[in-house]
Amino acid sequence: MQFCDDCGSMMKSEDGVWVCSSCGAEQARGDDEGMVTTTDQEDSEIVDTSEIDEEVGPTTDAQCPECDNDRARWELKQIRAADESETRFFTCTECGHKWREDDH
Known part of the structure; x- marks a missing residue:
């Protein structure tokens, strides 16, 4: 750039x-040595994630509001403006219940 x-x-x-x-x-x-420029969309490959086991990812100590299990998988997503914090999404490792935490 x-x-x-x-x-x-x-x-x-x-x-x-x-x-x-x-x-x-x-x-x-x-000299553009080491610079990579991509303009050809044909080299792009669509990755099918439909068959990926959802039980992959980091876990943490989090109390499930449904079954009181103390472990959950988590991920962060930026769903609001870029200057606001990310939202934490949790999935219970026991019952699969999903919930989220926002900073206020």
Whole structure:
């Protein structure tokens, strides 16, 4: 990724040069060794997760509100704005009950 020296906007690669998408300034690309650029969607592969055992993942001490079991699998997801904390989702290892915890 390259940023424009003139206006600070992100530049894109066109015909061996960096071109600013805002002001049109151009810069030589130089040596791109170690840089990987992907534009071909055919190389992408869809991963089928439907047959993955759900009993994979980290566990923690968490009291299930349904069966009082003291272990649960957990995961974090960002479901609100980026400047807010993630939501913790739990699944009881005993009964499979699911619940979540939010920071207030």
